Amino acid sequence: MNSANSPLGKPLDRVDGPLKVTGKACYAAEAEVPGLLYGAVVSSSIARGRIKGIDAAAAEALPGVRLVLTHQNRPPVASYDEPYEDDDAADGSPFRPLYNDRVLYSGQPLALVVAETQALARHAASLVRIEYEVEAHQTDLQAAREQAHDAPAELPEPRGDFDSACAAAAKRVDCEYGTPVEHHNPMEPHASIVQYQPGGELLIHDKTQGVQNCQRYLEQVFDMQGKIRVLSPFVGGAFGSGLRPQYQLPLAVMAALKLKASVRVELTRQQMFTFGYRPRTFQQLKLAADGEGRLRAIEHKAIGQTSRFEDFTEHEVEWSGMLYACDNVRLGYRLAPLDVYTPLDMRAPGATIGVYALECAMDELAHEVGIDPLELRLRNYTDINGNEGKRYSSKELRACYQQGAERFGWSRRPAQPRSLRDGHQLVGMGMATGVWEAMQMPASARACLDADGRLLVTSATADIGTGTYTAMTQIAADAMGLSMAEVEFRLGDSSLPQAPLEGGSATVSSVGSAVQRACAGLRQKLLDAVQQSPASPFTGANLETVEFVDGQLRLKSGEHAVPLRDIVQVSGALEAEASVKPDEKRDAWATGTHSAVFVEVRVDEDLGTIKVSRVVSAIAAGRIVNPKTAGNQIVGGVVWGIGQALHEETLIDHRLGRYMNHNLAEYHIPVNADIPEIDVIFVEEHDEIVNDLGSKGVGEIGIVGVAAAVANAIYNATGKRVRDLPITLDKVL
């Protein structure tokens, strides 16, 4: 509809804001459940071996302890891999909690103590003694590089002839970049409450990015088809950590089934380091260009860590085949299995690290060629995705470069590193490009106008802080010509219409399209309803000749209008459901979001401390449904990028095979004092191909390229290239 009164594209306040600022938004561990019991997980202290024995006597002897659950007394679970394969499963054999006596990684859940209070459960868990048969382990990717195998990823075939093009080129860069393990660490720890119903059904409150993913997983693993409903109305951050069912969920289910009681299992912060994470990688970038900087050859080879039981793959090197014009491209991706848990998608998985390496290498190439880094990008600009050989449905990256550079004052960047100072501080400026996919998944939604004229729209999607509630309310209000206050959107309930995992920046595109389509169906039903009366002034009208505005259905000619409320008061509530798949017209096109990030850093020349002092991020992501919440997403992505560049690293002691900084005091994420003003620009981008909304999603694009821009700015400030993240002060001293 998109009339002048439409909420679409307006910077509206978050509809769930009042609940969140008053503490009334209810997260997974907070559901009020009578007779609730509390679980505490006992984690392995070794990285590999077998359980020889579990002595739970001391724990079981405590009054109020109800159960010590282990692989020996758990309820029956599926024994084949398939039931455990969730919507985001990696290739291989998924981890099965409490399945047998095998210890596959340090921190693995080996027992669950259930007691009448959380404090008692935790205390009792500390009394459980586990005897191990220890086996030699390997957790060091560097040491296991030679044992790597080709990743089961569908990489583009090499194009052109990399070797001869590289050999013939005037300028070359050949560098290796290292990235560390990072953990998602959403503020809310993963938690599940399994509410045991009188008939044996389970009503589950879980922290997840996909209620139906968890529902299916549990139905399969516990053979409980039709007996499980999963709720997740509020998620305290996830960033990918909720894409797969995490182990607290099946543990809570096991305990509930065993005890026929309701059970909560909430992980500790330390245990938030005992499942998926962003993998450690080494990436080799070879760029070759002519004397003017035109790319002649690109090779991007990555090696990442995975577990012994699954091959985790992400889109890490593909970006190097699509971001710039180049005829000779060779991509490689290998995995080294270690005695660790399987990595997991984490905000802009693959791109965050792959584009970091590419964009640092581009900066090195600019220096090699002797041209401005932005100019290098412009000389290699392309509207075609070289991997697919398809033109982008829209790509306003050039506008991102121009508007971002202007806002930032890029022209003031000193070409010579280490030439700008302010007191003790060396000042540097850097930039990078960002890119992410513009995906769409099949999704469904239902729209129901009740007899009071209030619209309820539902879909089993999630809002992990991304603003789904608000964006969907806007889309529905726009589609029906209603005010925001007249529309309610509900999500996070597996009994609602099908929705994909909330991830990959695809929710507005996927669920938003379904909401739009459901509302279109409802409009037809409303028109049909008014046409029921023989003397209806709408007789003969169709959806092309009417409009839905200001709460009314009216003829575009303006002759007649009827409030929607009046229609449903006669007809009763009306409802329409729609399922939407990506349109076939997308197939002919490449789709993506793009960004240009400009960063200023200040590096203390004596102490090495690094402060990001300014950021401009210019984004091309199609139509922005809500600039306020979308801007916040970009800001958050930039903060993540700053953390990736300067702070975040999960330290492992390879002798123990164990993460050592498993807390928020020593696993550093940025604090308020680390973050400067962040200027976000959404450039105009019109796209009629991606979906009817023309909207591409913004959850990932904000982080991509940021770490490279920071690293490049540090080079500009100091003249020092640091090629392994994070760039802590000791590396620039």
Next chain:
Amino acid sequence: MTPFSYQRPERIDQAIALHGPQSRYIAGGTNLLDLMKENVLQPGQLIDINGLPLREIERTAEGGLRIGALVSNADLAWHPQIEQRYPLLSKAILAGASPQLRNMASTGGNLLQRTRCYYFYDTATPCNKREPGSGCSARDGRNRIHAILGASEHCAAVHPSDMCVALAALDARVHVEGTHGKRRLELVDFHRLPGDQPQQDNVLIEGELITAIELPVEGFASHCAYLKVRDRASYAFALVSVAAALEMDGDIIRRGRIALGGVAHKPWRLEEAEELLNGKRAEPECFAAAADRLLQGAQPLADNAFKIDLARRAIVRALTEAAGGTVR
């Protein structure tokens, strides 16, 4: 947490009398409860000392200040007498932890903070400080944050306090009381080096209670600086910190003090290094000489060699800042 019994006495002598081998005093609790939740500490009894009359900040007979052990870190940092006369202490406190923690943590408790060594905190790993005789995992493990001075083969942990670094530079004293009566200790002697008994952070005897910290008259108010170098801009422990205090006569240093944090099992001071400042013109060469002397004998582990160079640079910077006049 392991269950414990709880008592809240109202008099100091009662508190001391209650104390047994399984007891711990609790004041702010910010570090003790943290460690109890990790099962690093499992006291059988907590003696809550918050009812004791230890919240005053008063002038001593000689003109210094006596700070009750229960004064919160925030109240201390923002006390007008501290801000005016001992800005070094104020700055150091405000460089540590977070506003919430500073509102909770007590002056006495700050002295008793345990190390942030990863292995000390993780009961699944060997650690001599936590479990004497089990071995030191840090020595050949992850030791970027560990000690470069005064460590032993048994322990390479560092003391995490910022406040204590300033107190060391200020020649503060610690008042303690126990079953054997009252003692007054120099702060620089309060914490100990790990040696072969890393489980002992300090010289307190079982049951002794810190009752007050005493500051001497001289606060170096016009020429001091606290410089904390860390991995993020705030809310992180020091990699290296420096408390620098100078008494100036024009551009000549009459008397200088330097204390280091983040480098050893205790705040690190060395008279010989400070003597290199006395009577000298305040300039980088003089500061560097003092820094080199202070860091003499530093022994890095695999990941923390950078701390030596960093500490040297930080000392020079802090002394330069102090010489330029306290930044208010």
Next chain:
Amino acid sequence: MSENSSAAGQTCTISLELNGERRELQVQPWTTLLDLLRDQLGLTGTKKGCDHGQCGACTVLLDGRRINSCLTLAVMHDGASLTTIEGLASEATLHPLQAAFVKHDAFQCGYCTPGQICSAAGLAAENRASSRDEIREHMSGNLCRCGAYPNILAAIEDALPTLRGQEGAQ
């Protein structure tokens, strides 16, 4: 405070003025203030992010001062006054900070938000931070993994004059 011992160990009775209401409560010695609020009283607005004083999500106002409720025992606060996010404003209206957080979109997932708001209320009462850099530093005890820091800063900057005006008027 009164005590009694039972099979489950010592329990103590404490009196708290909780969000303006005097409450007599039975607690075990090891019950943290945070667990008392969340698990015993159902006041789940105060969040558990780390349980170790490293994130600030559990920030509440104890006798008007901001603290981490995860690192203190309930039994230690007999007679104290406690304000949580649920008690910051009267039922019908939002506290100026709550309104400013909504207006500036100073959150995403909302999990750190009650702690941020209580912390900001404590900051306002302390009156030690006015400039942007000071507010940033004095809000650094509250992690926001969504990265909404610039909006949190804007919200606090916006609400501070109102809050300080209110205090001046009292």
